[in-house]
Amino acid sequence: MKVKVFRLVFLLLILLVTSSVAVDKTIILATTTSTVDSGLLDILLPVFEEQTGIKVKTIGVGSGLAMEMGRRGEADILLVHSPKDEEKFMGEGNGINRRAVMHNDFVLLGPADDPAGAKRAKSIGGAFKSIAAAGTVFVSRGDKSGTHAKELSIWPYAGSIISNQWYLESGQGMGATLLIADQKKAYTLADRATYLSFRDKIKLVIVYEGDKKLLNPYHVIEVNPDKHKGVNAAGAKAFADFITSDTTKKLIAGFGKEKFGSSIFFPDDD
Amino acid sequence: MIDLNLLIVIRTTLQVTGSALLISVGLGLLAGVYIALNDFPGRKVVVSIINTAMGLPPVVVGLLVLLFLWRGGPLGFLRLIYTTQAMIIAQVFLATPIIAGLTLAAIQQIPQKMKWQARALGARGGQLAWLLMREARYSLLAAVMAGFGGIISEVGAVMMVGGNIKGDTRVLTTAIVLESQKGNFEAAIVLGLVLLSLSFSINLGLTFIQQRKPGT
Known part of the structure; x- marks a missing residue:
């Protein structure tokens, strides 16, 4: 009995180790929740895997955590939307070949009756200011994501003090945060792609x-292979080349037209 | 939602939980029986550790396994992070203490007289263990069911170490989390029902084994 169990455990251990040999054909993509939740990667990845035979392991986290993974060499390639943090990431030599991929924009969502009167504001800073002045609930991502970074960069323009009386941090992805804000009849900042995928499920409008400050650009960054020897540099380059290629741009531009009536990501030239 | 993707998710769930359960049953029974039948220094401490580990928070296990298996971690060279194998490892850490702890209790509950009797009749080592395990089989199957229940319903650890990758490391629980985050509550409920029926049928099977008439 004992011998049998030992043999079984031993066999399973061998299986564990041997089945993880084919590594060069795999890359880890750390990206934002918006590219995953919107379904864009479901369209792009099969094409890439078909073309190159490289399997992509997508880890959908906030841009902040995605870059932290890159900094530690735990990811091979990043697709993120937090420009200031990206520049810092590049400045520290953590990444190479940062290239523009696409953009869309952020939108401020709130209850249809707009109790704070944010619709009348002339700038996004003004809209934030009216929310603070009215003390209506605002749900922040609070997770160091690209959207969170964008939101934090706007508050200084509002010139208001954030108070936990009305300012909530969900600590969750964009989709979950939208649902919380919807249930609380609160305001929240969202990327347009996620908002459009949730439009039918929430009452927020x-x-x-349209403010220039709400532009939301996505970049692809290859993790610097000189810093971490485990990084699959060739696989990462293949993915970056793929996602910035002309054929992929067409796929990105066409994505969402059927479902939402318009593109939700707009490809960029580098 | 009832499509190829769902079938893949079900298959992954069964593969991961099945493998983890097999390993945990092996390790847990072995450890439980050994500790029940042997006295050694520090035995009480070991038993306390096992009893504490029966309630290990899955996210803590997930975090530790993640830190060990990350490329930069001590076992990073194995390249196991974000694989089903990593999920199996995390689940083994969760289920083994449950099975070991309940096995230990079950074997200890067997009257001392019976153990003496078996020894007097010449049963030793593996033979004795086998005899006592047969005697405690109802409780041992309950231990297996508890271990199974603990890991098939677990979401925190497998999410962290598996990454919830579509077609690869996505299991029923992590798919439920994803669908509810996306606001697809209908899909989430369907997945929940699938998980419950899966769990129910496996427990039903184990119960049938457990409740067999004696002597068969």
């Missing part, structure tokens, strides 16, 4: 959009 766009109360402010």
Whole structure:
């Protein structure tokens, strides 16, 4: 009995180790929740895997954590949208070949009756200011994601003091945060892609959009292979080349047209 | 939602939980029986550790396994992070103490007289263990069910070390989390029902084994 169990455990251990040999054909992509939740990667990845035979392991986290993974060499390639943090990441030599991929924009969502009067504001800073002045609930991602970074960069323009009386941090992804804000009839900042995928499920409407400050650019960054020897540099380069290629741009531009009536990501030239 | 993807998720769930359960049953029974039948220095401490580990917070296990298996971690060279194997490892850490602890209790509950009797009749080592395990089989199957229940319903650890990768490391629990985050509550409920029926049928099977008439 004992011998049998030992043999079984031993066999399973061998299986564990041997089945993880084919590593060069795998890359770890650390990216934001918006590219995953919107379904964009579900369209792009099969094409990439078909073309190159490289399997992509997508880890959908906030941009902040995605870059932290890159900093530690735990990811091979990043697809993120937090420009200031990206520049810092590049400045520290953590990444190479940062390239523009696509953009869309952020929108301020709130209850249809707009109790704070954010619709009347002339800038996004003004809209934030009216929320603070009215003390209506605002749900922040609070997770160091690209959206969170964008939100924090806007508050100084509002010139208001954030108070936990009305300022909540969900600590969750964009989708979950939208649902919380919807249930609380609160304001929240969202990327347009996630908002459009949730439009039918929530009652919140766009109360402010169009400010230049709300631009939301996505970049692809290859993790610097000189810093971490485990990084699959060739696989990462193949993915970056793929996602910035002309054929992929067409796929990105076409994504969402059927479902939402318009593109939700707009490809960029580098 | 009832499609190929769902079938893949179910298959992954069964693969991961099945393998983890097999390993945990092996390790847990072995450890439980050994500790029950042997006296050694520090035995009480070991038993306390096992009893504490029966309630290990899955996210803590997930975090530790993650830190060990990360490329930069001590076992990073194995390249196991974000694989089903990593999920199996995390689940083994969760289920083994449960099975070991309940096995220990079950074997200790067997009247001392019976142990003496078996020894007097010449049963030794593995033979004695086998005899006592047969005697405690109802409780041991309950231990297996408890271990199974603990890991098939677990989400925190497998999410962290598996990454919830579509078609690869996505299991029923992590798929439920994802679908509810996306606001697809219908899909989440369907997945929940699938998980419950899966769990129920496996427990039903184990119960049938457990409740067999004696002597068969």
